[in-house]
Amino acid sequence: MTIDTMYRAAPILPPAPTPRASQLGPFDFLRTLRRNPIETWTEAHFERPILSGRGLLGIGAVVSEPRAIRRVLLDNAANYRKDALQKRVLAPGLSNGLLTAEDDAWRMQRRALAPLFTPRIVTGFAGAMARNAEALASRWSHLRPGRVIDVQQHMARVTLDILGETIFSDGLERDPDEFMAAMSHFFATIGTLDLFDLLDFPDWVPRLAQLRSRSSISFFEAAVDAIIDRRKALIARDEPAPDDLLTLLLRAQDPQTGTGLSDTEVKANIVTFIAAGHETTANALTWALFLLSLSPEWSARLCVEAEQELDGPVTGLAERLVETRAVIEEAMRLYPPVASLSREAIGPDDLCGRRIRKGALVVISPYVLHRHALLWNRPNHFDPSRFLPGARETIDRYAYLPFGAGPRICIGAAFSIQEAVIVLATLMRRFDVRPVPGHIVEPIQRITLRPRGGMPLILQPRNGMA
Numbered sequence: 001m002t003i004d005t006m007y008r009a010a011p012i013l014p015p016a017p018t019p020r021a022s023q024l025g026p027f028d029f030l031r032t033l034r035r036n037p038i039e040t041w042t043e044a045h046f047e048r049p050i051l052s053g054r055g056l057l058g059i060g061a062v063v064s065e066p067r068a069i070r071r072v073l074l075d076n077a078a079n080y081r082k083d084a085l086q087k088r089v090l091a092p093g094l095s096n097g098l099l100t101a102e103d104d105a106w107r108m109q110r111r112a113l114a115p116l117f118t119p120r121i122v123t124g125f126a127g128a129m130a131r132n133a134e135a136l137a138s139r140w141s142h143l144r145p146g147r148v149i150d151v152q153q154h155m156a157r158v159t160l161d162i163l164g165e166t167i168f169s170d171g172l173e174r175d176p177d178e179f180m181a182a183m184s185h186f187f188a189t190i191g192t193l194d195l196f197d198l199l200d201f202p203d204w205v206p207r208l209a210q211l212r213s214r215s216s217i218s219f220f221e222a223a224v225d226a227i228i229d230r231r232k233a234l235i236a237r238d239e240p241a242p243d244d245l246l247t248l249l250l251r252a253q254d255p256q257t258g259t260g261l262s263d264t265e266v267k268a269n270i271v272t273f274i275a276a277g278h279e280t281t282a283n284a285l286t287w288a289l290f291l292l293s294l295s296p297e298w299s300a301r302l303c304v305e306a307e308q309e310l311d312g313p314v315t316g317l318a319e320r321l322v323e324t325r326a327v328i329e330e331a332m333r334l335y336p337p338v339a340s341l342s343r344e345a346i347g348p349d350d351l352c353g354r355r356i357r358k359g360a361l362v363v364i365s366p367y368v369l370h371r372h373a374l375l376w377n378r379p380n381h382f383d384p385s386r387f388l389p390g391a392r393e394t395i396d397r398y399a400y401l402p403f404g405a406g407p408r409i410c411i412g413a414a415f416s417i418q419e420a421v422i423v424l425a426t427l428m429r430r431f432d433v434r435p436v437p438g439h440i441v442e443p444i445q446r447i448t449l450r451p452r453g454g455m456p457l458i459l460q461p462r463n464g465m466a
């Protein structure tokens, strides 16, 4: 179905691959997994709470039963570690930052980094978020009304600008376009599952994608090294250091041992924050704008809310923009930026009566879970009202997992929700977006869930506003 036909249809059923009637054969499964993993899911995955058995990737289970998910991610989390495949895909870029570290190294870093994301610190970043959102709206106001823009690129730019300012205060110092091109290249290459990884070839066999992404990784590392060196010199000279995440990282200490982070850990976590926080938030915003382009009703509601709230105090803004937040949450339900979580069982376990063997791969897919027939009413329809106060509380905590759950829950969740809400409200106050007739939108999983080939939308200033 093309977008223009969907646009006229109500209720809104945004595009998604049709689940397969049956499991693919081994060759087609591998090919599809490499092309677009969300196309491998079958009808049974969206209908049954747990599917287990022996697959091409070994013995495993796809778990969409909230009680079982709670056991894997929280109650018996010590029995599950991030699996080797996931670490192979992420580790080349993120070395041993918080996202990929395990055991004591992870515990120490998590304790040291938790104070960087307290509500007080995150609220302190609202001003930087609002300033950068306003700068984007102002760039848009110079565009010809009715112009088609790739909103994915614009969201990637604004989220990178915000991370740049909140981590480094004075921005990335390098040309942001150059930085963004390297980042996107990095994701495009490491985000493709390597056949050698899927077939469990030993680590010493070079992966094509890793070789290709090496130059992007060196580019980041050189840029980040230079900034850290300058900041350390400033702190050493006892000059006042800016109030940003870098200063907090350089001063962070494990409260239990008083140990600070090594230089390598500081750098690994800066790269981790940018990599984990950039495309994820950009994609949440991109999908939200796409869904709003299909729904003039919600677009108008968000404009009214932004008019009422945006001129008030920046503190508490994300809490007051309830409808904007509901749209962001619904966008992350239908198109979760992190579409799949996976763990390896260290020892045997029992998940709601299903035996899990030692070494089994447990997959929890927010993409499947968020569209599961047993958990959601009209699961594939766009309906932000399910996240409005009153309805939101009825959603099972373990049925909605855009940020994961348990000890390894996303450390940047409050940061990115606040950011997405402020950016979306700022844009919707001044602009409306419309689908491009004939353009087919296709979600594709490349570490993050993004639209294949970008997200062209028609930009219209609201009457007399922009």
Ligand code: HEM
Pocket (backbone or CB within 6 Å): 098, 099, 100, 110, 272, 273, 274, 276, 277, 278, 280, 281, 284, 336, 337, 338, 341, 342, 401, 402, 403, 404, 405, 407, 408, 409, 410, 411, 412, 413, 415, 416, 417
């Ligand atoms: C919409 C935006 C975001 C989404 C959807 C998202 C999603 C997630 C998810 C699902 C996990 C858990 C992975 C697992 O359990 O295997 C995670 C972990 C993590 N995220 Fe995010 N994230 C977002 C934004 C951010 C931001 C802005 C930052 C940092 C500034 C960040 C930093 C991290 C880190 C460091 C971890 C690892 C935490 C740990 O293992 O202790 N994320 N994220």
